[in-house]
Amino acid sequence: xxxxxxxxxxxxxxxxxxxxxxxxxxxxxxxxxxxxxxxxxxxxxxxxxxxxxxxxxxxxxxxxx
Amino acid sequence: xxxxxxxxxxxxxxxxxxxxxxxxxxxxxxxxxxxxxxxxxxxxxxxxxxxxxxxxxxxxxxxxxxxxxxxxxxxxxxxxxxxxxxxxxxxxxxxxxxxxxxxxxxxxxxxxxxxxxxxxxxxxxxxxxxxxxxxxxxxxxxxxxxxxxxxxxxxxxxxxxxxxxxxxxxxxxxxxxxxxxxxxxxxxxxxxxxxxxxxxxxxxxxxxxxxxxxxxxxxxxxxxxxxxxxxxxxxxxxxxxxxxxxxxxxxxxxxxxxxxxxxxxxxxxxxxxxxxxxxxxxxxxxxxxxxxxxxxxxxxxxxxxxxxxxxxxxxxxxxxxxxxxxxxxxxxxxxxxxxxxxxxxxxxxxxxxxxxxxxxxxxxxxxxxxxxxx
Numbered sequence: 001x002x003x004x005x006x007x008x009x010x011x012x013x014x015x016x017x018x019x020x021x022x023x024x025x026x027x028x029x030x031x032x033x034x035x036x037x038x039x040x041x042x043x044x045x046x047x048x049x050x051x052x053x054x055x056x057x058x059x060x061x062x063x064x065x
Numbered sequence: 066x067x068x069x070x071x072x073x074x075x076x077x078x079x080x081x082x083x084x085x086x087x088x089x090x091x092x093x094x095x096x097x098x099x100x101x102x103x104x105x106x107x108x109x110x111x112x113x114x115x116x117x118x119x120x121x122x123x124x125x126x127x128x129x130x131x132x133x134x135x136x137x138x139x140x141x142x143x144x145x146x147x148x149x150x151x152x153x154x155x156x157x158x159x160x161x162x163x164x165x166x167x168x169x170x171x172x173x174x175x176x177x178x179x180x181x182x183x184x185x186x187x188x189x190x191x192x193x194x195x196x197x198x199x200x201x202x203x204x205x206x207x208x209x210x211x212x213x214x215x216x217x218x219x220x221x222x223x224x225x226x227x228x229x230x231x232x233x234x235x236x237x238x239x240x241x242x243x244x245x246x247x248x249x250x251x252x253x254x255x256x257x258x259x260x261x262x263x264x265x266x267x268x269x270x271x272x273x274x275x276x277x278x279x280x281x282x283x284x285x286x287x288x289x290x291x292x293x294x295x296x297x298x299x300x301x302x303x304x305x306x307x308x309x310x311x312x313x314x315x316x317x318x319x320x321x322x323x324x325x326x327x328x329x330x331x332x333x334x335x336x337x338x339x340x341x342x343x344x345x346x347x348x349x350x351x352x353x354x355x356x357x358x359x360x361x362x363x364x365x366x367x368x369x370x371x372x373x374x375x376x377x378x379x380x381x382x383x384x385x386x387x388x389x390x391x392x393x394x395x396x397x398x399x400x401x402x403x404x405x406x407x408x409x410x411x412x413x414x415x416x417x418x419x420x421x422x423x424x425x426x427x428x429x430x431x432x433x434x435x436x437x438x439x
Contacts, residue, residue, distance in 0.1 A: 039186060039216055042325045053264060053317045056156075056206070056213040057184025060326060061264040061317040 016063055019050045029054060072288030073111075081293040082116040088300040095121045096252055097299055098245075098389065100238065101259035102129030102417025103287050109426035111289040121296065124389045127241045127345060128259055130206040131158045131415035132387060135343045136375040138234055139164035142203050145232060145368050146177040152195060153179045154188040155203040158415045161408060165375055185217035185231070192221075192229035199228045201364050204235055209261040211235045211353060212326035215333040218355065218362050232364040233354050235334065238262050239270045240351035241342060245388075246278045255299040257292065258284035260314040265330075267322030268310050275308045286314040333359055341374065343411060344384030383410035386419055393423040400424055 017029035017038070027040045029052060039058045040046050052059040089095070099105055105125045108114060114123060127133055139162050146153035146169060153169070160169045160181060173179040178198075182188050185202045192200035204214045214231060221229050238259055245251065258271055263284045271282045281302035285295030295313040302308060312318050333356060340352030355363040377383060380398045385391035393399055393412070403409040405421050412418035416425075 036183075039213070041216065042212060042323055042329065053261070055261060056210050057186045058213040058216055060209070060212060060261070060323055061319075064316045 015054050016051050017054045017059075019046055019048050019052060021048065022046070027052075027059070029059075072286070072290040074290065078116060078289055078293055081290065081297060085121065085293065085297050085300060086118045088297070088304050089118050089120045090304065093120065095254050095300060095303065096124055097121065097255045097257060097296065098124045098126045098253050099257040099292075100126040100128045100242065101257075101262065102132065102415065102419070102422075103259070103261065104257055104285065104292060105129070105419050106417050106422045107287045107289065107292055109422040111292075112426070113289055113292055116293065117296065121300070123257075124253065125386070125393075125419040126256075126389070127245070127342065127387050128207065128238065128262075129387075129412070129415050129417040129419070130210070130236065131162060132383060132411040132418045133236060133241075133342045133344070134159075134162070134205055134234055134411065135341045136164055136377060137341070137371070137373050139169075140166070140375055141370040141372060142232060143167075143169060143172045143177075144371055145201050145364055146172050146179050147175070148199075148368060150198055151178065152191055152198050152200045153177060153203065154182045154185075154191060154200060155179065156183075156205065157181045159203055159205060161414050162411055163378075163408060185214050186220070189217050189221055189226065189229055192226055193224075196228060199230070199367075202229075202231050204231050204233045207236055207238050207259070207262050208265045208330070209259075211330045211334065212265060212323070215326075215329035218333045218359055219329060221362055222359065227361070230362050230364040230367050231355060233334070235353040236340065236342070237336075237351050237353070238266070239273070240348050241345055242271075242274065244345060244348050246274065246280070248388075253280065254303060255281040255283070255308075257295050257299070258282045258310070260284060260286045260291070260318060263312075263314065263318045263322065265322050265326045267320050268312050268318065269320060269322075271310045275310050279308050281308045282310045284310070284312045284314050284318055286316070332356075342387075343377070344387030378409055381410040383412045383420075386410075386412050393420040396420065 017031050019027045021028040025041050026037045038054045043059045051063040053061040188202035283295035283298040285291050334353040335356050336350045337352045339347045360366045382396040403413050408414045412420040
């Protein structure tokens with residue numbers, strides 16, 4: 001989600017991010033042109049390329065294709 | 066972008082709007098509450114009300130986590146932030162919420178070390194980097210945000226971090242819904258259920274709305290086609306005389322939610338007996354606090370707080386807006402004394418607040434439509 005203002009309190013709009021790299025209990029995910037590290041233990045195991053719904057630094061769900 | 070652009074097709078939206086209009090029964094009105102502030106934001110941002118027949122009215126619910134925190138808790142937050150040696154961390158929206166003696170930003174201007182973070186995990190990182198300071202995270206949000214707080218507490222415990230605590234203000238979605246459904250002047254036909262809260266709690270916790278109160282629910286995503294489809298699903302239920310909990314947001318919401326997230330919350334937090342909501346008053350069993358075995362991470366146990374109940378400023382009508390009694394533009398200070406730049410009330414602060422959403426996206430369209438003869 002890159003073209004909307006992002007509310008960090010309630011996961012406003014879809015904060016869907018693609019996994020770029022696995023880093024233990026975290027993963028580096030792509031958010032538009034940016035990337036950030038999120039905790040993935042609530043949805044693990046995840047794979048590179050998978051899409052995750054992320055909120056406040058934590059992946060909450062895998063996005064069904 | 067996948068999962069965004071494909072849910073914003075104007076052509077499909079127009080077709081959905083036609084299908085919604087075709088479901089409207091002559092002489093019948095449909096009053097639907099979108100529970101989540103994210104939906105309020107999406108509805109105004111994408112002009113969804115303009116696509117709906119006049120018979121369908123959307124009412125904004127209490128689901129903006131910034132808006133429902135009462136002023137007394139904001140005062141408590143500032144009292145913690147102004148303690149010596151504290152680094153106080155918060156999500157951005159809470160920085161600007163007015164309290165009795167200014168906002169957290171004002172406290173920062175007075176010398177408090179207040180910092181914005183995107184995640185409680187960032188606050189925990191700050192604690193590791195500043196072992197001589199005590200880092201407090203201002204935890205607010207519904208069940209969507211509670212898992213990140215829970216994970217942070219678990220990681221802090223596993224790492225033995227000693228200079229970190231949480232000021233826990235997490236609130237729950239189902240209790241205020243029951244309060245709204247129990248209100249004597251209830252005038253709602255159905256609910257658009259919160260999408261991201263439901264990724265955590267699932268759809269089961271809304272069963273009582275259909276079973277006990279006979280109102281349909283459609284849990285929805287946040288793109289325009291998601292919201293339109295959920296309205297279509299609700300009107301179809303109403304037309305067929307059904308009241309069920311349906312799930313429009315199947316790409317991320319499961320019936321049982323995220324069981325690992327729920328387990329993390331349960332391990333670290335318990336339900337408070339009662340919690341005050343702005344505009345709704347005290348609601349039983351509607352908020353979370355840290356469990357006793359995590360006291361070392363509980364800012365409420367660590368700091369002495371004013372803990373006072375503070376009335377909103379007389380000019381502020383956020384309470385009425387949160388209860389759906391007033392529409393944003395009906396508040397007497399909307400867009401004049403109260404703007405996103407200089408908010409008086411919480412509903413004008415957060416992008417999910419009905420007033421801020423309406424101010425940013427809806428007010429000009431409304432003025433145009435008021436000027437256009439019917």
